[in-house]
Amino acid sequence: METHSYFPVPPGVGMEENFLSLDDILLSHERLPSRTECTFPRLGFLEKSSDSRDIQEGTKMEMPLFLAKGLYERKRRVVSVELPKVYKEGWRTVFNADPTVVDLHKMGPYYYGLGSQLLHFDSPENPEIAQAVLQTFIGRFRRTMDSSQNAYNEDTSALGIWCHLELKATGQKRND
Numbered sequence: 001m002e003t004h005s006y007f008p009v010p011p012g013v014g015m016e017e018n019f020l021s022l023d024d025i026l027l028s029h030e031r032l033p034s035r036t037e038c039t040f041p042r043l044g045f046l047e048k049s050s051d052s053r054d055i056q057e058g059t060k061m062e063m064p065l066f067l068a069k070g071l072y073e074r075k076r077r078v079v080s081v082e083l084p085k086v087y088k089e090g091w092r093t094v095f096n097a098d099p100t101v102v103d104l105h106k107m108g109p110y111y112y113g114l115g116s117q118l119l120h121f122d123s124p125e126n127p128e129i130a131q132a133v134l135q136t137f138i139g140r141f142r143r144t145m146d147s148s149q150n151a152y153n154e155d156t157s158a159l160g161i162w163c164h165l166e167l168k169a170t171g172q173k174r175n176d
Helices: 022-028 065-071 089-097 111-120 126-149 157-170
Strands: 031-036 060-064 079-081
Touching: 022 065, 022 111, 031 065, 060 065, 065 079, 065 111, 089 126, 111 126
Parallel strands: none
Antiparallel strands: 031 060, 031 079
């Protein structure tokens, strides 16, 4: 029987987060492009490119996901969140054409998790983002399963690394 000095905590599923999971903690620190919708008095020191004492309305900055979610309200707009480039229409077109050609780990190790967290923010592109993330997963999973079923006559050493990175991106473990 395998013993651990700690109990592994699985990452949260979908829109929920598990704050005891290291993967969810790292995901919550992913930086999102955002724009302030009001003035933040005496917080100018947070904006490195400005000597102003305040953060002015309309300032573009990057902030971690957890802070953006905390400052984003549907009733009173404190910040607005813009889509990271990997979720914009150009990249969604690439993923819809062939999701297996993109190295998701280079684009960000939390592609699936961050995509589901972006659905918290009101955006007219949310249905397209959700569909693109789902279809990307399905397409990549299909290739992984197809390659594992037809590995008899192929060199699968490169696929093993790809598979490991794909499973890491989804927060799953390999059972070797």
